[in-house]
Amino acid sequence: xxxxxxxxxxxxxxxxxxxxxxxxxxxxxxxxxxxxxxxxxxxxxxxxxxxxxxxxxxxxxxxxxxxxxxxxxxxxxxxxxxxxxxxxxxxxxxxxxxxxxxxxxxxxxxxxxxxxxxxxxxxxxxxxxxxxxxxxxxxxxxxxxxxxxxxxxxxxxxxxxxxxxxxxxxxxxxxxxxxxxxxxxxxxxxxxxxxxxxxxxxxxxxxxxxxxxxxxxxxxxxxxxxxxxxxxxxxxxxxxxxxxxxxxxxxxxxxxxxxxxxxxxxxxxxxxxxxxxxxxxxxxxxxxxxxxxxxxxxxxxxxxxxxxxxxxxxxxxxxxxxxxxxxxxxxxxxxxxxxxxxxxxxxxxxxxxxxxxxxxxxxxxxxxxxxxxxxxxxxxxxxxxxxxxxxxxxxxxxxxxxxxxxxxxxxxxxxxxxxxxxxxxxxxxxxxxxxxxxxxxxxxxxxxxxxxxxxxxxxxxxxxxxxxxxxxxxxxxxxxxxxxxxxxxxxxxxxxxxxxxxxxxxxxxxxxxxxxxxxxxxxxxxxxxxxxxxxxxxxxxxxxxxxxxxxxxxxxxxxxxxxxxxxxxxxxxxxxxxxxxxxxxxxxxxxxxxxxxxxxxxxxxxxxxxxxxxxxxxxxxxxxxxxxxxxxxxxxxxxxxxxxxxxxxxxxxxxxxxxxxxxxxxxxxxxxxxxxxxxxxxxxxxxxxxxxxxxxxxxxxxxxxxxxxxxxxxxxxxxxxxxxxxxxxxxxxxxxxxxxxxxxxxxxxxxxxxxxxxxxxxxxxxxxxxxxxxxxxxxxxxxxxxxxxxxxxxxxxxxxxxxxxxxxxxxxxxxxxxxxxxxxxxxxxxxxxxxxxxxxxxxxxxxxxxxxxxxxxxxxxxxxxxxxxxxxxxxxxxxxxxxxxxxxxxxxxxxxxxxxxxxxxxxxxxxxxxxxxxxxxxxxxxxxxxxxxxxxxxxxxxxx
Numbered sequence: 001x002x003x004x005x006x007x008x009x010x011x012x013x014x015x016x017x018x019x020x021x022x023x024x025x026x027x028x029x030x031x032x033x034x035x036x037x038x039x040x041x042x043x044x045x046x047x048x049x050x051x052x053x054x055x056x057x058x059x060x061x062x063x064x065x066x067x068x069x070x071x072x073x074x075x076x077x078x079x080x081x082x083x084x085x086x087x088x089x090x091x092x093x094x095x096x097x098x099x100x101x102x103x104x105x106x107x108x109x110x111x112x113x114x115x116x117x118x119x120x121x122x123x124x125x126x127x128x129x130x131x132x133x134x135x136x137x138x139x140x141x142x143x144x145x146x147x148x149x150x151x152x153x154x155x156x157x158x159x160x161x162x163x164x165x166x167x168x169x170x171x172x173x174x175x176x177x178x179x180x181x182x183x184x185x186x187x188x189x190x191x192x193x194x195x196x197x198x199x200x201x202x203x204x205x206x207x208x209x210x211x212x213x214x215x216x217x218x219x220x221x222x223x224x225x226x227x228x229x230x231x232x233x234x235x236x237x238x239x240x241x242x243x244x245x246x247x248x249x250x251x252x253x254x255x256x257x258x259x260x261x262x263x264x265x266x267x268x269x270x271x272x273x274x275x276x277x278x279x280x281x282x283x284x285x286x287x288x289x290x291x292x293x294x295x296x297x298x299x300x301x302x303x304x305x306x307x308x309x310x311x312x313x314x315x316x317x318x319x320x321x322x323x324x325x326x327x328x329x330x331x332x333x334x335x336x337x338x339x340x341x342x343x344x345x346x347x348x349x350x351x352x353x354x355x356x357x358x359x360x361x362x363x364x365x366x367x368x369x370x371x372x373x374x375x376x377x378x379x380x381x382x383x384x385x386x387x388x389x390x391x392x393x394x395x396x397x398x399x400x401x402x403x404x405x406x407x408x409x410x411x412x413x414x415x416x417x418x419x420x421x422x423x424x425x426x427x428x429x430x431x432x433x434x435x436x437x438x439x440x441x442x443x444x445x446x447x448x449x450x451x452x453x454x455x456x457x458x459x460x461x462x463x464x465x466x467x468x469x470x471x472x473x474x475x476x477x478x479x480x481x482x483x484x485x486x487x488x489x490x491x492x493x494x495x496x497x498x499x500x501x502x503x504x505x506x507x508x509x510x511x512x513x514x515x516x517x518x519x520x521x522x523x524x525x526x527x528x529x530x531x532x533x534x535x536x537x538x539x540x541x542x543x544x545x546x547x548x549x550x551x552x553x554x555x556x557x558x559x560x561x562x563x564x565x566x567x568x569x570x571x572x573x574x575x576x577x578x579x580x581x582x583x584x585x586x587x588x589x590x591x592x593x594x595x596x597x598x599x600x601x602x603x604x605x606x607x608x609x610x611x612x613x614x615x616x617x618x619x620x621x622x623x624x625x626x627x628x629x630x631x632x633x634x635x636x637x638x639x640x641x642x643x644x645x646x647x648x649x650x651x652x653x654x655x656x657x658x659x660x661x662x663x664x665x666x667x668x669x670x671x672x673x674x675x676x677x678x679x680x681x682x683x684x685x686x687x688x689x690x691x692x693x694x695x696x697x698x699x700x701x702x703x704x705x706x707x708x709x710x711x712x713x714x715x716x717x718x719x720x721x722x723x724x725x726x727x728x729x730x731x732x733x734x735x736x737x738x739x740x741x742x743x744x745x746x747x748x749x750x751x752x753x754x755x756x757x758x759x760x761x762x763x764x765x766x767x768x769x770x771x772x773x774x775x776x777x778x779x780x781x782x783x784x785x786x787x788x789x790x791x792x793x794x795x796x797x798x799x800x801x802x803x804x805x806x807x808x809x810x811x812x813x814x815x816x817x818x819x820x821x822x823x824x825x826x827x828x829x830x831x832x833x834x835x836x837x838x839x840x841x842x843x844x845x846x847x848x849x850x851x852x853x854x855x856x857x858x859x860x861x862x863x864x865x866x867x868x869x870x871x872x873x874x875x876x877x878x879x880x881x882x883x884x885x886x887x888x889x890x891x892x893x894x895x896x897x898x899x900x901x902x903x904x905x906x907x908x909x910x911x912x913x914x915x916x917x918x919x920x921x922x923x924x925x926x927x928x929x930x931x932x933x934x935x936x937x938x939x940x941x942x943x944x
Contacts, residue, residue, distance in 0.1 A: 012317040024303050032299045033285050037278040050105040053273050057111035058384040061095045067386030068337040075348035075626025077131040077651035080731045081755045082144045089148020091337050093158040097327035109313050110160040116142045116194045117169045120674045122580055125172040125571040128607030132651030133675040136750045139197030146202035157312045158324045162206035169210035172576045176252040179213035180667045181840035188778035190669055205237030205309050211245050216843030218249045225270035238272035238305035246276045259284035264293035272302035345628040345635035350648035351691040355620040360642025368406040370556035371395045372549040373563045374453050375605045377411055379632050382567035388630050394562045397633030401641045412549035412589050417447040420517050421536040429466050435480040437524045439517045449542055455569045456583025458495040473509050478524035490568045499536040506534040554596040561590050564605035567627050580611045580658055609654040645693045647729035654685040666836040676800045677746035686801035694728030697721045698804035708772055710787040710813040716768045718796055718805055722758035729757050734768050735795040742816050772811055780829040787813035818865035827851035827937040830859035844938045845909050853931035858892050862926045869922040875940035877902045878911045883933035889925050897921040
C-alpha cells in the first residue's frame, strides 16, 4: 500500500469489492444518507468529491451546451447497423468524458441512455427515443451502443449506460399514476428480452425504472428489479428511479400514504439512487430509519452498488491507470465526430417509394428545383439533444448540389395579421423589452405581421416578423420573446380554432387556457377558464402560404416537399400523439403541389411512423428520416442526388390507420395482434422495409443441419448478389416461425440481420447462426421457457414481408404435458382471457400478481387433464362486492360444472379462500373461470 494512500479504498491495487466495503464502512450514517440521491454530496474527510448521476445522452450529450448530435434513436434503429451503433456510443462516451473534465461535480459519467422500452404502439409520444417494436433488434442495437459508451477496458469504464425505463413504459397518458397489464407470456417473450441483452451481453452497469405501475405495483417497487435484473441477469451496477417517481408513489400512484414508507420500500426493492427532491427524500430516509422501516445495511447495499460504478469510472485512482482519463474537451465536436454524425444520418434515411426511378436526381439535368414545406428551411433539436453548433437545412443541402442553378423555397406558412373582435383593433408588438402583444393598433398598417405554422390538431406556432421571435406566454400575458421552441413546457404552441364566423379564430395557450384582450391594459392576456371563453380574432391573410408554395413548385422541374413534425409539438414526453397521420395542412400541401408538378418528392422528417396512404398511392418518391441534428440537410441531399445510396430499414410497422390498432393502453401484443409478429392485416410499410438504388438477388440457401436438439444450433448460409450497376447496401434479415405449437406463436420473429455493402455484380456468402434456445417461448403451465418439439421455418428476406428464401428444420425439444389443475395454479397463468376490457393483471400483496375481472370476464386453461373427474374447486379471491365465479368446460358458454360464491371480502387486497363442488368435469378439457361481477383471483386448484 502506497504511503500516499491513507485508507485501503484509496489503494488501486486492492480488489474493488474490498475498496468499496472499506469506503462505505468509513461513512457516518448521515453521510450515507447524503449519498442516496442523484446529487451525491462531497465527503471531505474521505476525499470523496461531489458527483451527479444522470447525464442525458440518448443520441449525443444533451443539455450541457454544444455537442455532437446523432439521429434520434428511432433513426439510429433504422440503420440496422450494430457496428455503427457501437461507434456512436463510443463517440458519445468520449464527449461525456470531456464534459466531465470540464465540470466533474455536475457533468456526471452515468448516462441516461439508451431507451430500450418496447414500442408496441406508434402513438407513444416518446417514440423517437427508443429502438422500435422488436425486442431482438432493440436488444442488439442497444447492446452495441452500451458497449461503445462504456468502453472495452476489462475494469475501467469510459462512461456508464443506464437503460430506460424498466418496465412497460409505452404511454405518456397518466404515466405517473397508471398501471399497465402485462401477462407472463408478454412479459417474458416481449418486454423483458430487450433489457436482458444489454445487461448479459453488453455489460450495462445501470438501469432506470419507469413512472408507471406494472400489474398494480409502481415500477420503482417492482420485485423483478432484484429477482430478475440483479439476481438472474447478474447486473452488479446500480438502479436509479426516474425523476420525481419515488415521491410520486405517494403523490400520484397513491400507493403509500407517507414518504418514509415509499422511500423505505423503494430502497428495499433495489433502487440504489433516488432522483427526486433531495431534502424531502433524505428526511424520509431518516424517518424510515428512525421507525425501523429501513436499516443502515439497506443503505450499505445501495451505496456499494453506486460506488462500485464510481470506482470503475476511475474516480479514486491515478489518471495514469485509467485509459479514459486523458480524454479532454478537444474531442467535443471533433471532425471525426462530425463525420460520424453525417454517416449515421445518411444511414438512418429510409427510401419508402421510388416509382419509375425518379430518384436519384441528376444535378446536371436540372435548372430549377422547388423546396417547399415547413421543415424545408430549418433544423429542429429535440428534447434530449445538445445545442447544435450549426445546422444544414434540407434547403441548404439541396442548394449545395445545384451551384448556379435556381432553387426556390417557400415554407408554405401563412403571414397574417390579427384583429380583436372585442374592440376592432389590430394586434401589434409594444415597445417593451419583453415584447408583449397589445390589441390597440388603429389601422392595419400598424399591425404586426406573424408567420403562422400549422402543426395539426389545432397546434400552431407564430413568429413576429418585427423581431423574429416566437409568440410565447408566461401564463399571464402573450409576448413575442422566445428565440426557439425548446423547453419542458412547449409554451410557443397556441391552439387556433375556428370562431363562429368565417375568418375568425379563437386562441388558447399550450395548456388550453383562453387568450383574451385585457380591457384595462390592452394587452393579450392568459386567463383561467375553458377554451370556449377565449376572445375571437379576425385573421387578415397577408400571404397565402399554400398558394405561394404551390406557385413555387409549378414552374420547377422537381418539387421537394419537406414535411413532418416538430419534436416538441403534438407528441413528446408527457404527450401522446392524437393520430398517426401527417398534419392535415401538410397533406393538403402535398396534394396541391403534386397537382401542379407530378415530379414531386416527399421528404418526411419525423419522430414516428406515419399513415401516409394518399402519399404512397400518388407521390412517385418518398423518403423518411428522423430528426438528426446538424448534418440533416447534407444527408437528405446526398440521398436525393445519389451521392449516398440509401439502405435504412423501418424499425416499426407503418400502419394504414389508427383503426388497425387496439386500445392504446392494451399492452398485450399477442391477443391484440400488435407489431409485425402478430398483426395479420394489410400495412402501409412493413417492419424491416426500405428501398435502395441498387437491386439484390438472394439464392443458395443451405442449413448445416435439418434436425437439432433443444440445446443445438443451426448454421444458415445463403448468397446475396448486387445485380444492379450501382454499389449499395442490403440489410439481410432472418426470421423464424414455429409451424406447430401448443400456443399462439408469432407469424415470424426476427432472429438475425446484417447490413452488407456490395459492389455491382458482387456476390456475398452470408452465414448466420441460430441457437435452438432462441426458439423458446414462455410456458405458463410450468412457469419457464420451453423449446417445443416441432418443425420450424427459417425465412430470409429484405423485410418482414419480403421473404426471398425459406427452409424448414426439426427440433427435438419438449412436448408440453397436459395441465394438472389439481396443483395450485396462478390465475395469471391462463392460456386465454376475455380481453383488455374483461381481465387485467393486478397486484396481489400476498405474493405475485392476480387476475382482475370485470363483470363477465373470463380466463381459460387449455389441455387440462381432469382424469376420471374432479369434485371440488378451491380458489383465493378478493372483492369489494359479492360475486359468483362460474366454472365451465370447453367454452366460455360451455357446460356449467360448478359455481363458487365469493362474498365481498372487504377490499381488493383482503384475500380469502373459497370452495365449491364440481360435477361432470372429466378427461382432457379446456376449463373456463367466469366472473359475474368484479373480483380478483390469485390462484385456484381442483381436488378429486
